[in-house]
Amino acid sequence: MKTITHWIGGKPVEGTSGRFGPVYDPATGAQDKQVAFATTDEVDAAVDTAKAAFESWGTASLAKRTAVLFKYRELLDARRDEIAALITAEHGKVHSDALGEVARGMEIVELACSIPQLLKGELSTQVSTRVDVASIRQPLGVVAGITPFNFPAMVPMWMFPVAIACGNTFVLKPSEKDPSASYRLAELASEAGLPDGVLNVVQGDKVAVDRLLEHPDIAAVSFVGSTPIAKYIQMKGIEHGKRVQALGGAKNHMLVLPDADLDFAADQAINAAYGSAGERCMAVSVVVAVGDTGDELVGKIAERAKGLKIGPGTDPASEMGPLITREHRDKVASYVSGAAAQGAEVVVDGTGYSVAGHEDGFFLGVSLLDKVPVTADAYQDEIFGPVLCVVRADTYDDAMKLINGSRWGNGTAIFTRDGGAARRFQLEVQAGMVGVNVPIPVPVGYHSFGGWKDSLFGDHHIYGNDGIAFYTQGKVITTRWPDPADSGGINLGFPSH
Numbered sequence: 450m451k452t453i454t455h456w457i458g459g460k461p462v463e464g465t466s467g468r469f470g471p472v473y474d475p476a477t478g479a480q481d482k483q484v485a486f487a488t489t490d491e492v493d494a495a496v497d498t499a500k501a502a503f504e505s506w507g508t509a510s511l512a513k514r515t516a517v518l519f520k521y522r523e524l525l526d527a528r529r530d531e532i533a534a535l536i537t538a539e540h541g542k543v544h545s546d547a548l549g550e551v552a553r554g555m556e557i558v559e560l561a562c563s564i565p566q567l568l569k570g571e572l573s574t575q576v577s578t579r580v581d582v583a584s585i586r587q588p589l590g591v592v593a594g595i596t597p598f599n600f601p602a603m604v605p606m607w608m609f610p611v612a613i614a615c616g617n618t619f620v621l622k623p624s625e626k627d628p629s630a631s632y633r634l635a636e637l638a639s640e641a642g643l644p645d646g647v648l649n650v651v652q653g654d655k656v657a658v659d660r661l662l663e664h665p666d667i668a669a670v671s672f673v674g675s676t677p678i679a680k681y682i683q684m685k686g687i688e689h690g691k692r693v694q695a696l697g698g699a700k701n702h703m704l705v706l707p708d709a710d711l712d713f714a715a716d717q718a719i720n721a722a723y724g725s726a727g728e729r730c731m732a733v734s735v736v737v738a739v740g741d742t743g744d745e746l747v748g749k750i751a752e753r754a755k756g757l758k759i760g761p762g763t764d765p766a767s768e769m770g771p772l773i774t775r776e777h778r779d780k781v782a783s784y785v786s787g788a789a790a791q792g793a794e795v796v797v798d799g800t801g802y803s804v805a806g807h808e809d810g811f812f813l814g815v816s817l818l819d820k821v822p823v824t825a826d827a828y829q830d831e832i833f834g835p836v837l838c839v840v841r842a843d844t845y846d847d848a849m850k851l852i853n854g855s856r857w858g859n860g861t862a863i864f865t866r867d868g869g870a871a872r873r874f875q876l877e878v879q880a881g882m883v884g885v886n887v888p889i890p891v892p893v894g895y896h897s898f899g900g901w902k903d904s905l906f907g908d909h910h911i912y913g914n915d916g917i918a919f920y921t922q923g924k925v926i927t928t929r930w931p932d933p934a935d936s937g938g939i940n941l942g943f944p945s946h
């Protein structure tokens with residue numbers, strides 16, 4: 450069985466803990482790999498290496514840093530297919546979707562290539578006689594990233610390219626469920642010329658995460674994952690004096706007004722609800738049908754849902770792959786039967802689905818639940834699977850009350866032809882990312898990504914300008930070059946103009 454190791458100081462490091470996690474091929478259900486789980490000593494070794502590397506990387510010229518990043522971007526471009534195949538093998542998503550993930554991750558590497566422009570400071574000359582003031586931003590030191598299973602390449606790339614472009618060194622703890630993509634990203638960074646120790650990967654579980662949160666030499670922690678763990682990371686990180694950004698779970702609502710193009714809305718609901726088997730933090734998991742659109746819209750979604758091709762991610766004909774684990778698949782399925790018992794109408798039932806020749810794979814069909822009571826678990830919980838809930842609302846105001854009553858506020862979207870309604874929605878809705886006729890409004894690399902409420906803990910969103918701010922600390926320098934002819938003199942008063 451293949452063992453996935455750590456990557457520390459620019460080389461593979463075997464684990465010594467004797468603890469391993471299983472890595473499955475979700476399409477077959479077979480375990481053909483295992484991942485080493487780090488000890489606290491191994492985490493310490495990665496942090497020590499990163500700390501030593503910071504000595505030179507933190508002061509390396511912008512020209513040197515960008516030369517590596519441009520080369521890295523070229524390597525990623527050449528290896529898109531290979532990285533996507535690694536994602537499909539361990540996550541299960543279809544190859545075209547995995548390629549999309551790599552492309553969206555590369556966007557952040559491209560952003561990082563423009564770091565000289567992004568890190569430019571501010572200068573005010575002559576604020577007082579012969580006095581200038583400059584604001585600059587400097588790296589923090591060693592920073593850590595802890596990432597979820599659902600985007601094993603893109604989410605790490607939301608973090609480390611920006612962090613290292615700013616001059617930090619990085620320790621990444623990827624999801625133990627699909628760790629190979631992160632490992633490969635680190636290997637390729639070395640190939641691109643990134644000095645040893647600047648980007649390290651420690652594999653593992655809570656033991657590794659807790660050590661990163663406690664380690665005195667870690668200055669900041671970026672986390673993306675579920676809400677309960679995000680809260681935990683924030684509290685524990687702050688307790689240990691770290692800067693923390695912790696992105697959590699979601700329940701994203703798509704509001705459909707009666708004037709919307711219902712065929713377009715149905716297509717977009719299908720793509721956003723069932724793409725990547727619903728295992729996206731920006732997946733649409735609730736459609737709110739306003740007025741008398743409900744029956745027609747549900748009919749159109751159901752008709753499309755029944756035609757989806759589900760199969761292994763390696764089959765180019767598959768539109769949706771399996772779920773990440775057997776346990777997760779079964780838990781998602783339990784929400785469908787649970788919703789029926791709690792008053793929802795099951796319009797499409799995807800439970801009990803199997804793919805011929807892949808009977809042990811973690812497959813689940815797509816489910817569509819209509820008239821879901823807001824008290825039902827299927828509405829209240831983040832299911833994170835191919836289950837779309839439809840909730841009916843009489844008016845726009847009722848719909849907004851529902852959406853703004855959610856404890857999450859990651860993404861949301863409105864489908865309408867009415868510009869005035871769309872504008873009102875943008876301003877009134879309580880979520881960090883809003884789409885107008887765009888179901889998954891993941892911001893491009895040069896805008897920042899992040900939700901509100903239980904979808905993000907901390908002050909900074911991720912990548913874009915917020916990413917630069919998160920991974921740097923500001924310094925303001927006040928300079929005077931007095932005229933030798935001036936005597937200065939003694940004055941104990943507080944300096945003013």
Ligand code: NAD
Pocket residue numbers: 595596597598599600604622623624625653654655658659673674675676678679696697698699729730831833859900904
């Ligand atoms: P998860 O919270 O289970 O795991 C995320 C990371 O935390 C992993 O590296 C894992 O090893 C670690 N971890 C898990 N339990 C821990 C514990 N008790 N103590 C310390 N560390 C622990 O999340 P997941 O299942 O891998 O990913 C799915 C979740 O991530 C969903 O809730 C999804 O919405 C969320 N997500 C959010 C965003 C976003 O941008 N807001 C993006 C992607 C995924």
